[in-house]
Amino acid sequence: AAARLGGGPLTGRRVLLTAGPTREFLDPVRFISNPSTGKMGLALAEAARALGAQVTVVLGPVGAVDRNGLEVVDVVSAEDMAREVLSRVEAVDWFIASAAVSDWRPEKRAPQKVKKGEEPESLRLVRTPDVLAEASRKVAGAPKRPVLVGFAAETERVLEHAQGKLERKGLDAIVANDVTVPGAGFGTDTNRVSVLTRTGLRQDLTGTKREVARGILELLLPLASEPSG
Numbered sequence: 055a056a057a058r059l060g061g062g063p064l065t066g067r068r069v070l071l072t073a074g075p076t077r078e079f080l081d082p083v084r085f086i087s088n089p090s091t092g093k094m095g096l097a098l099a100e101a102a103r104a105l106g107a108q109v110t111v112v113l114g115p116v117g118a119v120d121r122n123g124l125e126v127v128d129v130v131s132a133e134d135m136a137r138e139v140l141s142r143v144e145a146v147d148w149f150i151a152s153a154a155v156s157d158w159r160p161e162k163r164a165p166q167k168v169k170k171g172e173e174p175e176s177l178r179l180v181r182t183p184d185v186l187a188e189a190s191r192k193v194a195g196a197p198k199r200p201v202l203v204g205f206a207a208e209t210e211r212v213l214e215h216a217q218g219k220l221e222r223k224g225l226d227a228i229v230a231n232d233v234t235v236p237g238a239g240f241g242t243d244t245n246r247v248s249v250l251t252r253t254g255l256r257q258d259l260t261g262t263k264r265e266v267a268r269g270i271l272e273l274l275l276p277l278a279s280e281p282s283g
């Protein structure tokens with residue numbers, strides 16, 4: 055309640071998040087996706103709101119979730135997500151990309167259900183837009199550039215891969231997630247992450263997704279008041 059009365063450190067700040075998976079349909083009844091449940095992103099949304107922020111979540115298909123006090127924009131595909139993010143990112147103070155976006159989609163989407171007798175010999179895939187990289191490019195050099203935070207879901211050389219993404223996508227921070235560790239990653243209620251910042255800081259956080267979300271935001275709060283370049 056204190057936050058809603060104006061006491062939180064994110065009061066008056068606008069936070070845009072992506073969360074959940076995307077679905078890339080090959081016909082009206084079949085798609086490529088991943089096991090993301092959106093829990094980490096929604097925990098971050100909730101934590102940001104508790105700190106006073108006005109939060110918008112661009113959310114992939116995750117089923118019924120508590121949307122209490124959050125503005126939720128429902129999307130299905132990576133392209134939908136890119137469109138909704140790119141139309142909003144210039145107006146926010148923070149953009150946090152926690153979605154597990156499909157990197158590929160089927161080249162073609164059949165207009166009708168493909169019958170089992172006519173199965174394709176192969177499935178041609180094409181790349182989807184990188185929502186975070188495109189958002190970063192769009193706000194680069196803007197006078198009021200938002201703080202940009204990414205996630206890195208990895209199964210090996212976790213910190214090295216995360217550091218590469220931090221640099222390539224022009225981020226202020228990245229949350230590295232070893233999805234092979236028990237109690238971390240897809241679908242769990244707990245997480246274990248390493249937060250890396252542009253300034254070379256590293257902090258490991260373990261706990262419930264709610265605790266980790268709070269920890270991530272508290273760690274990153276100072277970035278919002280520093281001039282970002």
Ligand code: CTP
Nearest residue numbers: 151152153155157183184185186204205206207
């Ligand atoms: N991301 C995105 N759009 C994509 C792919 C990724 O916005 N099409 C974002 C994710 O939300 C995450 C970050 O980029 O914040 C890193 O995602 P990840 O899948 O770990 O990295 P990729 O850059 O896709 O590289 P790879 O999957 O090859 O490791």
Ligand code: CA
Nearest residue numbers: 154155156157
């Ligand atoms: Ca990826």
